[in-house]
Amino acid sequence: MASEDKTDGDRLSRAAANIRPALEEAGSDKLLELFDYLLAKSIAGESPSEQQIASEAFLGESAAGNSSNPNVRVRIHRLRKLLAAECDADSGDCLEIPVGDYCLRLAERDDTKGLPWMGDLIARFRSADARSRKVTIGIAVGVALVATLIVAALLNRNVEPLSGTVMWQSFDRSGRPVTIVFGDYYMFAELDAGEGASEGASGGGPRLVWDRTVPTREDLTIYQILNPANADGTVDFNQQFVSAGTIQAISNLRKTLARLPSSRYANVNLVAASQMTPEMLRDTDIIFVGQFSGMPVLLKDPLLRASSLTLSPQLDSLSEADGTERYRSDGMSLTDERIGRRDYAYLAAMPGPAGNRILMFVGLGEAGLREAGELLGDVQQLQELASTADKIEDGFEGVYRVRTIGEVNVNATLILDRPLDTESVWDDSGEVPLYRPIDPDAANVRE
Incomplete structure (x- = not known):
């Protein structure tokens, strides 16, 4: 022994x-x-x-x-x-x-791995006489040729070059655990109209409210402090909601990851944006799916520092820094007399703070998010994003105009494709604006 x-x-x-x-x-x-x-x-x-x-x-x-x-x-x-x-x-x-x-x-290497009949064929060949060997050789050559053609056909049919696109290639080679972050939204409750209830609250029991100026329960506390007259009428019910487009995008992402060679080894975790931590951003690769309105600040802040686009306070449009172009969704201001006709999907890839990778599949509105969920696994569309050394190393962003008819997406057109400027995103905090959690001049943005 x-x-x-x-x-x-x-x-x-x-x-x-x-x-x-x-x-x-x-x-x-x-x-x-x-x-x-x-x-x-x-x-x-x-x-x-x-x-x-x-x-x-x-x-x-x-x-x-x-x-x-x-x-x-x-x-x-x-x-x-x-x-x-x-x-x-x-x-x-x-x-x-x-x-x-x-x-x-x-x-030990096994050259006949995946071909269990080959070992038996070899054994028979060694024990056969000379005439039988000629027949065996002919059979072996024929079977091997057929097997090669079948394997080639299967490879051409099933293996798509998804990992070769600029969006996925560096991510697929990373080898880190993966955290999928999905956008979610905090909701608080307004009590029945009456003494202490906030203005606009209706009768019939508590009413759940999403207010963009109150994105977390901590902001609700600040809101109550700044609005003492309404403090007793607003209650934290510890509620978060997720849009249908987000669920659909997560489903498409799951199927897409299964097509990447590295996915069989990856440790994948799914967390809500409200649960994302700095440790996740440091230790894992990140994939975000959701609307800009549901993106956590841990991702939104570095992304907007690297991009030349700015996001409107209403979270419904992206604009060039010089004001020459504006991409605005009309899916957030619809009435019974109008249907949505235009939205935007946004795709981005950038390095993380510790050499990891961050991918983002985002929509301005729900239609844009649904389209982003389709684009993330569409090889033909992703191949339109030209692969360059700058994009692979520093990251890039792409904007797609989405044409819609109500709740149905018609098509998507790539209208912007360029590298991000990520050189100092993680090392330079820049100028920190004055902290104003509640803007008293903000428009009513409740849903």
Whole structure:
């Protein structure tokens, strides 16, 4: 038994020596440290935990009382992908990190993997006489040719170059956990009309209200302080709502992620915009789906700093900084005598604060959001966004004009496509405006 262990250890060492140049080319000292640490533990027959890896391989990255470390999981995922890629490209012994275990293991190459009939055919060929071998060779060539044609047809039919579009290519190569953030809206309750009730409240029980000037329960407290006469008539019911367009976009996003090669390994979490934290923005890749009115400030602030577009206070239009062009949705000011005819979908990709990626699929109105949900997986439309080095590295934005008939989208036309200016977004806070949570001069924007 000891001799077998030593043999396995020698094979691990040889396989590790073969793959180490590829790790060095990756240019990540952390990955090299992790690889060397796991190699030593695996040769010794040990399988360390996340906490051990964080404290022993990456000194100072383990938190007291914290049983998990996202940095360890991210690096394990990246190392697992690199080992798999090298195993496909090389011959001989391969190394792999088994799912659910943190150790290096020999993974023998199997050239007949996926073709279970090939091994049996080879065995029969070796035991056959010369005449039978000629027949076997003919059958093997014919079967192999048919199999090749079938596989080629399947690849051409099913594999779309989604990961090759400028929107998804850098995101697909990231290897980080993914957080899908969807826009949601805070609602408070107005009590029955009467003493202490706010002006405009109707009878028949509490009425849920969405007011853009009161986006959180903290703002409701400020609203009550600034409007003491109405304070007793407004109550926090801890209610949030999500639009139908947001749900539809999330469904389309789920199908789109399943088409990306990296999605089978990704750790994907779904959170509301009101639940997004700075830690998520730092540690994970972010995908936002929703309207601008539901975008959290953690995403809206850096996006608008990188963009040359400005968002109107009513959140229904985007304008060029010099005022030369305005993109305004008419889906927020409809009456019984009008139907919506125009909205805008906005797509953006930009680097995050820690080298991660942020994608945004946004609508000015509900029609624009529905269109953004369709665009996120539309290869033909996304290929219109020309891929350049600046866009891949610094990010870009695109605006689509959406033509609608009421609740039905007719078509979308790309009208703006350009890089973002993200050079100092995360390092320069800029001038901080005076904090005014409630604007007494703002128009009535309740829904």
